Amino acid sequence: MLKNYLISAWRNLLKNRVFSTINIVGLAIGIASFILIGNYVLDELSYDRWNPQAENIYRVDADIIMGGSELNLAVSSDPMGATLKKDYPQVKEYVRLYGSSGSKLIKKGDEFINEPRLVHADSTLLRVFPFEVIAGDALHPLDGPNKVILSETGVKKYFGTLPYQDIIGKTLETDDKNKLYTVTAIIKDVPHNTHFYVDLFFSMQNVDYEWGSFLSNNFNTYILLEPGTDPIVFQKNFIGFINKYILPQVQQFMPMKSMDEFTAAGNKLVYFLYPLTDIHLHSNRVAELDTNGNIQYVYIFSAVALFILLIACVNFMNLSTARSSSRAREVGVRKVLGTERKDLIIQFLTESTLMAGIATGLGIVAAIALLPYFNDLAAKSISIPELFSKKWILIILMLPLLVGILAGLYPAFYLSAFQPIAVLKGRLSGTLNKSAFRSVLVVFQFATSILLIIAAIVVFNQLKYIQNASIGFNKEQVLILNGTNALGTQVDAFKNEISGLNGVIASTYTGYLPVSNSSRNDNTFFKDATPDINRGLNMQVWTIDEDYITLLGMEIIQGRNFSKEYGTDSSAVILNESAVKLLNYQQNALNEKVYGSSRTEQNKFVPYHVVGVVKDFNFESLRQKVGPLCFFLGKSSWSTSFKVKSADVQNLIAQIETKWKSMANGAPFSYRFLDQSFDDMYRAEQRVGKIAMTFSILAIFIACLGLFGLATYIAEQRTKEIGIRKVLGAEITGIIGLLSKDFIKLVCIAALIAFPLGWFLMNRWLQEFAFRINIAWWVFLVAGLSAILIALFTVSFQAIKAALMNPVKSLRTE
């Protein structure tokens, strides 16, 4: 029986080449998209799950509100981990990772190279994150200072192909004051699906830090709870913890009786546990170890993959039922010969499964061929073996069956329901052309496609808006040199020399920059000489020089810039508008004072007078509101920026590099442009935009394939009608209109459904941005019109062919 089904399916496939090609190509594209996006989604969902203890590991995070400014931290204080372990038996182990010292220069051969992928870690590292040790000390590799664990990639970078056993015991030289670190262990690379990407783990003891403060939060702290511990219940312990350890330290500099007083003033200090496996997709907090993913995009991409596959399945449903008249007689005959309906359903499902099987084969080939492009598009590094990993290959092998049933079920029920006498007497043919359900399916295809077009346009518009938004500073033509503190005492001389080069207009030290992944520093200030929590404000504190504001094109709206002419500027501050607002200064902020810790003497509280107010500028991504910020005068020389205006920037950079090499003592030369760093903040959105665009094009293409098929069959079936109309004097344009009208009507309905849905969904996406566009009416017009035009183009191809046919011929064929 099955053989008979397969034979009949195969011959049908060959006989209807157009139909089969449309279906197979559409399904193959759908399946390739599904495989690629499915891998992306699985990879995103797999983060940190490789860790066998993942379910019991939590990061200790803090939410702090002080003086109206809010901090959501991925870090906590240095004694946090050890104190929790000491006080609570539920805490089995803890480990701190310290990444705040940024990159190090590490000696390789004769030169130092910049190494960003490093952290300092506690000796308990491997007990919480059991990375596989392939050489050296597997138990206590970080016990004691001056030790380092290398990953295989780290080994390759600094020791080349030396055998692993020979590397254990060797030293790495760095630019920090400890200089030499002994390699104690080599581990397999940290799995790519870990929320941090590190090649070197240094001893925690080597961090230059004032240990013991519960008030500075700088350590990513992970705790391993005993199995069965309820994290929600455990979190309640933090209230007692704060009273026992944090309050006494706060009281040392602020008269405060209890934490209730602190909270009553509108402030907040909360510690809580963030599940390890949620970090990658859900956490977007200050001081993350790496840029995390976003669950929203996982949802969006999953939906896109499913929709594309569905659109391809819809083609099969539509074309199968549209051309059902050619199968109707077969159904009739088989039924007369005694076939039951269920056998016919199985027969048609066999056909759709066979087609889906061929499409799956092609889809797999396409997925392999397109993998490099997809990796590029989605910023992944999925390999071909990963594409067909154990858990995934099962799904892929099931695809022909799943897709076959999904696509074939409706046609199978539809076709198998024909009454034999009706079809054998040819009584059905008139009613086969029109099917309400088929119209619904076409509407679904185009509504989805239009939705994707709207999404792509809105994402691109928002990106364009961000790039051109008035961000309060000028990011163009600013060349940033990194690590200029390596020049030591020479840094001023270097800056002056470069400023003298032709094409360099101005220079400034830019340790703090208004783009993400730049240094940050915050502190709490008060309006009075005695700290009162009701009158405090936590804000960003950036040390800048006199040229900073001018070079970055920021606008001073009150008062003045720092100036060498005033000897008192070392105790002056310039505030941004948000700080002025939060400090509640009326009208004139000038001559007001803010009080804070002395910059020169420990534990001393001193006044700073406000000399200027700078217009708010976006110093974080436009997703966030502008927070309070103040500038101090000083020299943050770990990065230096130059305003350049040169026709030959590359040549200018080469000149700067030459100068650098003569003064920098082997330190690596590294530069970037401010506008590039600015764009880097929106990589995720750019990716989403590109992915939405790519897949909306694919979706439209598949939908049009289907439309083309439908138009072909409808034109074929109406050949006689067209012939008669032409004989009676119909114009060609009239006939094209006749054949296209119905389809265009459907696309218009699809547009009407997609518009409000697109508006709603894209507005929700835009809510992520504090600074965002309003979706303009023309977005819908463009999306709708392009879908209609593409559909019209597709349909009219067949319509014109039919309309141009010689009526004598078309009448004779009937």
Place this chain on the structure above:
Amino acid sequence: MIKITDLEKTYRTEEVETMALNKVSFEVKTGEFIAIMGPSGCGKSTLLNILGLLDDMDGGSYMFNDIEVAKFNERKRADLRKHNIGFVFQSFNLIDELSVFENVELPLIYTGVKSDERKRRVEEVLDKMQIMHRRNHFPQQLSGGQQQRVAVARAVVNKPKLILADEPTGNLDSSNGNEVMQLLTDLNEQGTTIIMVTHSEHDARYSHRIVRMLDGRTVMENILV
């Protein structure tokens, strides 16, 4: 073998109600060869479809081998059809995607006959219909006469007790038509009951009895010698 009593069938559209069969009664004995004749629209094809269990009846009784089949559900009807009835149509109704052999094999597949046995029986019947040399051809590659012989082969391959033929020679020239009528006569002589709808007096003369219909009623029976 067949006994119908007061058979009724009405076709309804929104405006018109047409009585296709109006209290038709007759009996067919095993081994008989009956021709049903009448002008277009008299209800003869409707009668044949009901006899073949392809269509529902609105009233009356239909006994097939002493079993009332009027109230059979779809499954029981399909079962009765595939084991007892063979069909021959005016337009042959072969499946274009299947070869001659596969078309004839189809009823045997549906009745669950094993592969070896199927091959033997299909070859036997193709041989008998003198169409063996065309076994691997597809319907479009055959002449009308050949196609109808394949259709007859398909109708008889399961050795049905009853063959229903709906104008079996309607699409054929006279010599091909005669051949097909001879085939049916031979089958009848070997014991198969045949009910045939036809417009042709010539074809009707091959039968034992002619039932004439008009406006949904049987009006006359001619018994031929």
